Amino acid sequence: MALRVVGVEAIEAVASPALVVEVVRCALIAHAAGRTVVPSPMHLEFAEAGGDCHVKAGWVEGAEDFVVKIASGFYGNGRVGLSTNHGVLCVSSARTGEVRAILDAGGRLTAWRTAAAGALASAALCRRDASTVGVFGAGEQARLQVAWLARLRPVGRVLVHGRDGARAAEACAWLGEQGLDAGVATGPEAAGADIVLTTTPASAPVLEAAWIGPGTHVTAVGADMPHKNELPPALLARAAIIATDDHGQCLAHGDFGWAVRAGAVAEDSDVPLGEVLRAGRAERPDAAITVADLTGVGALDAALASRVVAELSG
Amino acid sequence: MALRVVGVEAIEAVASPALVVEVVRCALIAHAAGRTVVPSPMHLEFAEAGGDCHVKAGWVEGAEDFVVKIASGFYGNGRVGLSTNHGVLCVSSARTGEVRAILDAGGRLTAWRTAAAGALASAALCRRDASTVGVFGAGEQARLQVAWLARLRPVGRVLVHGRDGARAAEACAWLGEQGLDAGVATGPEAAGADIVLTTTPASAPVLEAAWIGPGTHVTAVGADMPHKNELPPALLARAAIIATDDHGQCLAHGDFGWAVRAGAVAEDSDVPLGEVLRAGRAERPDAAITVADLTGVGALDAALASRVVAELSG
Numbered sequence: 121m122a123l124r125v126v127g128v129e130a131i132e133a134v135a136s137p138a139l140v141v142e143v144v145r146c147a148l149i150a151h152a153a154g155r156t157v158v159p160s161p162m163h164l165e166f167a168e169a170g171g172d173c174h175v176k177a178g179w180v181e182g183a184e185d186f187v188v189k190i191a192s193g194f195y196g197n198g199r200v201g202l203s204t205n206h207g208v209l210c211v212s213s214a215r216t217g218e219v220r221a222i223l224d225a226g227g228r229l230t231a232w233r234t235a236a237a238g239a240l241a242s243a244a245l246c247r248r249d250a251s252t253v254g255v256f257g258a259g260e261q262a263r264l265q266v267a268w269l270a271r272l273r274p275v276g277r278v279l280v281h282g283r284d285g286a287r288a289a290e291a292c293a294w295l296g297e298q299g300l301d302a303g304v305a306t307g308p309e310a311a312g313a314d315i316v317l318t319t320t321p322a323s324a325p326v327l328e329a330a331w332i333g334p335g336t337h338v339t340a341v342g343a344d345m346p347h348k349n350e351l352p353p354a355l356l357a358r359a360a361i362i363a364t365d366d367h368g369q370c371l372a373h374g375d376f377g378w379a380v381r382a383g384a385v386a387e388d389s390d391v392p393l394g395e396v397l398r399a400g401r402a403e404r405p406d407a408a409i410t411v412a413d414l415t416g417v418g419a420l421d422a423a424l425a426s427r428v429v430a431e432l433s434g
Numbered sequence: 435m436a437l438r439v440v441g442v443e444a445i446e447a448v449a450s451p452a453l454v455v456e457v458v459r460c461a462l463i464a465h466a467a468g469r470t471v472v473p474s475p476m477h478l479e480f481a482e483a484g485g486d487c488h489v490k491a492g493w494v495e496g497a498e499d500f501v502v503k504i505a506s507g508f509y510g511n512g513r514v515g516l517s518t519n520h521g522v523l524c525v526s527s528a529r530t531g532e533v534r535a536i537l538d539a540g541g542r543l544t545a546w547r548t549a550a551a552g553a554l555a556s557a558a559l560c561r562r563d564a565s566t567v568g569v570f571g572a573g574e575q576a577r578l579q580v581a582w583l584a585r586l587r588p589v590g591r592v593l594v595h596g597r598d599g600a601r602a603a604e605a606c607a608w609l610g611e612q613g614l615d616a617g618v619a620t621g622p623e624a625a626g627a628d629i630v631l632t633t634t635p636a637s638a639p640v641l642e643a644a645w646i647g648p649g650t651h652v653t654a655v656g657a658d659m660p661h662k663n664e665l666p667p668a669l670l671a672r673a674a675i676i677a678t679d680d681h682g683q684c685l686a687h688g689d690f691g692w693a694v695r696a697g698a699v700a701e702d703s704d705v706p707l708g709e710v711l712r713a714g715r716a717e718r719p720d721a722a723i724t725v726a727d728l729t730g731v732g733a734l735d736a737a738l739a740s741r742v743v744a745e746l747s748g
Binding site: 122123125127157159160162163164165166169171173175177179186188190192193194197200202205206207208210212214215216217218219222224 | 436437439441471473474476477478479480483485487489491493500502504506507508511514516519520521522524526528529530531532533536538
């Protein structure tokens with residue numbers, strides 16, 4: 121029997137944003153409740169070629185399938201006209217081990233589950249009357265984080281801060297096409313919004329703690345390796361709530377880990393994002409600062425890929 | 435561009451035993467010299483379904499491709515007419531991350547690289563005048579270990595010991611078809627051979643140290659998880675040479691690790707198999723006992739899968 125390979129178009133046809141958000145919400149809740157199996161991710165580094173590969177695996181207990189995701193990033197690919205990210209998801213039966221499908225998703229499923237997790241976190245942790253959104257970064261995640269958040273709650277003025285002004289302007293134009301009111305901003309301006317999103321591959325904080333005022337919620341989705349860091353420890357020290365998608369993983373390679381190692385917050389000061397989502401939204405004083413640190417959990421990839429295969433199998 | 439999927443027949447057409455042995459020999463030597471990148475393997479357990487999945491990755495420095503292997507074993511599959519082992523190897527460019535091919539190898543490449551590594555170890559570590567071979571286990575590896583060893587050196591009488599006598603007889607019949615002189619034996623009889631091979635999924639030693647006489651070489655290929663164990667620590671304590679395919683991995687889930695934890699041997703008492711192979715064969719007194727502990731290194735999968743893709747592209 122020939123192995124089934126599913127391409128991006130077939131995946132896009134079934135994975136609507138609404139479906140992705142619902143699958144990711146349930147997977148985060150299952151993960152927080154300990155009903156997932158998620159081995160430590162694997163990393164391979166290719167220093168000379170300027171690339172890396174992450175392998176993540178996951179299973180939501182009781183689910184039909186488990187999933188192994190291979191995702192590489194080679195950062196010089198643009199120079200030869202290739203996309204940076206490559207990889208596949210292998211969906212296997214959790215009853216027999218048979219490979220049910222290879223999803224050749226071109227990074228789409230990872231982008232969507234990250235967008236969904238970030239949007240869910242921002243919507244559940246921000247003030248009820250939050251309106252303005254500030255974004256650090258101007259890439260795909262910057263755009264998706266805002267657009268998907270706007271599906272979950274009203275979004276007012278969007279302020280985009282990118283190192284590359286032209287790219288930030290492009291992101292604003294794209295957001296404008298989605299019906300959002302977006303403009304390029306300085307870092308302090310973007311940090312002054314009600315909801316602040318950081319979506320960069322930075323290895324040093326992209327904003328200063330003093331730029332963030334009372335009542336702000338901050339969601340950071342960029343850090344997924346130990347050397348990456350977007351938020352200063354001093355910001356997490358001021359947070360009334362720090363929500364993490366996975367405690368151990370955020371400790372090992374998230375902004376939460378940087379804050380713990382700096383002595384700014386205690387190792388047990390975070391709450392699982394899935395617990396917040398199970399309750400609906402966070403109980404938070406209007407003047408509090410809240411932070412969500414997301415590093416990307418294999419269980420979300422697993423749940424999403426498994427659901428896509430189920431939808432395609434009818 | 436559609437993802438390239440390569441099936442078992444195409445793989446078998448290019449992966450001759452001679453090619454596999456040569457690729458595995460070079461990969462073991464490269465691994466011993468520190469010229470490979472091999473992250474810690476991932477494991478997933480499916481207790482209710484009686485299955486597990488191992489994910490191994492590897493890269494031989496400078497090689498065109500890196501490889502991620504997904505290999506599952508579901509031990510009740512036979513009852514529903516399915517094979518126990520499933521999985522794929524994903525071969526990606528180490529320069530761009532592009533997925534070059536998915537090898538749907540049905541466990542064949544893993545079986546062959548294990549057979550090759552075991553045969554190389556046995557041939558390099560046994561006495562020059564070794565002749566008789568004893569095998570514990572009667573499955574695919576029992577057969578392949580003997581047949582591939584016979585490609586590398588003369589093999590005399592083969593003694594097969596299996597828990598299931600009928601299965602052991604089948605293995606002997608198969609070995610007979612390969613031109614070998616094989617018969618069913620008791621454990622002590624098999625352990626009395628010049629070269630002893632253990633190829634079982636046992637979680638307690640399959641032989642007694644006292645059954646092994648001076649001048650014997652023992653190769654164990656069964657242990658690939660922390661709970662698995664084929665050789666008693668007392669046997670390793672008597673060994674003049676303990677060769678491991680990967681020091682850390684054998685310590686974590688090989689027979690070597692059991693012996694170290696039992697206090698029978700020191701943690702630094704092993705030598706890399708690749709170092710022995712680089713020298714050609716082991717310097718050993720005829721009366722010595724030698725042991726090879728193989729747990730299966732991702733770099734071998736990587737080298738072999740990469741070579742198969744190169745041959746097919748050739």
